[in-house]
Amino acid sequence: MQAVDALFVQGMRDTLVSLNHAWHGYRFLSQLGGDVRLLTHQHGHILPAPFSTNAALGSIACGGVDTIETIRAWMDAKLRGNAQVLAQIPEVCISLDDDGGVRLDQVPRGGAAVVSIPPTAVTSANSDLANGPVFVPLAAPIRGENFVLAGIPTASLKITSDLPGTAGVAFVAVGVKYGDAAPYPVDHQVRALRSDREHVDIELRGVGERLHDGGQVGVLIYGDFSEFEPEGQPVNFLANAFTIEGEVSLPVFSR
Numbered sequence: 001m002q003a004v005d006a007l008f009v010q011g012m013r014d015t016l017v018s019l020n021h022a023w024h025g026y027r028f029l030s031q032l033g034g035d036v037r038l039l040t041h042q043h044g045h046i047l048p049a050p051f052s053t054n055a056a057l058g059s060i061a062c063g064g065v066d067t068i069e070t071i072r073a074w075m076d077a078k079l080r081g082n083a084q085v086l087a088q089i090p091e092v093c094i095s096l097d098d099d100g101g102v103r104l105d106q107v108p109r110g111g112a113a114v115v116s117i118p119p120t121a122v123t124s125a126n127s128d129l130a131n132g133p134v135f136v137p138l139a140a141p142i143r144g145e146n147f148v149l150a151g152i153p154t155a156s157l158k159i160t161s162d163l164p165g166t167a168g169v170a171f172v173a174v175g176v177k178y179g180d181a182a183p184y185p186v187d188h189q190v191r192a193l194r195s196d197r198e199h200v201d202i203e204l205r206g207v208g209e210r211l212h213d214g215g216q217v218g219v220l221i222y223g224d225f226s227e228f229e230p231e232g233q234p235v236n237f238l239a240n241a242f243t244i245e246g247e248v249s250l251p252v253f254s255r
Contacts, residue, residue: 003033007074009067011044012095012208013058013187015227019094019206020152023107026092035086037074038107040095040208041067046188047227062093063101094150096210107206108151108251113138115219119245121162122170127224128185135175135183137218138250147211149174149186151251153204159195160243168195168242171228174207174250175220183220190225195242204248211252219248 006029010022019040026038042058060067065088073085090103117136125131153174161168170193173185189205211217223240 001032004029005035005078006037007071007089008036008038009071010038010040012040012042012206013046013189014044015047015188015190016045018189019107019208020203023152023206026107037089038092039065039067039070039090040093040101042095042098058098059095061098061101062090062095063099063103065090065093065101094208096148096150096208100210102148102150102208102255104150108253109203110154110249111151111251111253113217113250113252115248115250117157117219117221117245117247119243120221121243122221122223122241123162124224124240126222127226128222129226130224132182133171133173133175133220133222135177135216135218135220137177137216138252142211142215142217142252143213144254145213146254147252148255149176149207149209149211149217149250149252150255151208152206153248153250155199155202155204155246155248157193157199157202157244157246157248159193159199161195162241162243169193169240170195170242170244171222171225172204172244172248173220173222174204174248175218176209176211177216177218178212178214183216183218185220190220190222190227192225192228199246217250217252 076082175183177183186207
């Protein structure tokens with residue numbers, strides 16, 4: 001195939017199209033030899049309240065890199081030949097919040113920060129709208145203010161249904177917890193995993209978050225998540241029950 005230049009612009013909090021989709025497109029086109037960049041921001045497709053626990057949408061910038069200005073500069077370079085503006089466009093920029101982003105040479109996949117999940121029973125009662133998820137953190141909290149969580153988490157998980165004849169569904173997210181506050185899913189990114197399929201070296205949804213001293217980073221496991229169900233569908237306590245175990249590798253690094 002012919003090399004193609006491309007600028008991917010992706011919302012970190014998009015619940016319809018995740019960072020993973022943009023990253024796979026970025027990786028494929030990069031292998032063809034084109035000039036390929038990836039820029040993310042805090043916008044995207046979300047369900048508004050009260051249909052979702054997702055917060056309001058944020059900025060369309062990656063730190064100091066404005067998305068609209070970057071698109072304009074890219075078009076000037078590729079269509080008008082104004083190549084000098086390309087120097088201001090990073091290879092990869094992952095948005096961490098409304099004000100900050102991290103510039104990278106590539107999107108991190110997995111990492112040395114590994115969450116070990118012992119056999120854990122979860123049911124529909126562990127809902128984002130009711131009792132909350134099971135939270136399994138890293139062995140130690142974050143120390144200092146120079147760490148970020150940015151990239152594609154990977155996982156190897158075993159999920160077993162606890163209801164005979166019925167597949168269980170685990171809703172899995174990367175979460176952060178501070179003090180006595182409830183843990184929250186980073187960028188509201190949640191992946192549904194069925195018990196009747198293998199999950200070896202799979203990807204969880206990509207995330208970006210600046211971490212603060214004392215924060216606990218880990219894995220959130222839901223038995224029921226509102227955005228995955230049709231509006232108005234009743235939730236039966238026995239509708240979903242499973243046991244999950246395994247490991248999740250997180251892209252946590254100092255920056």
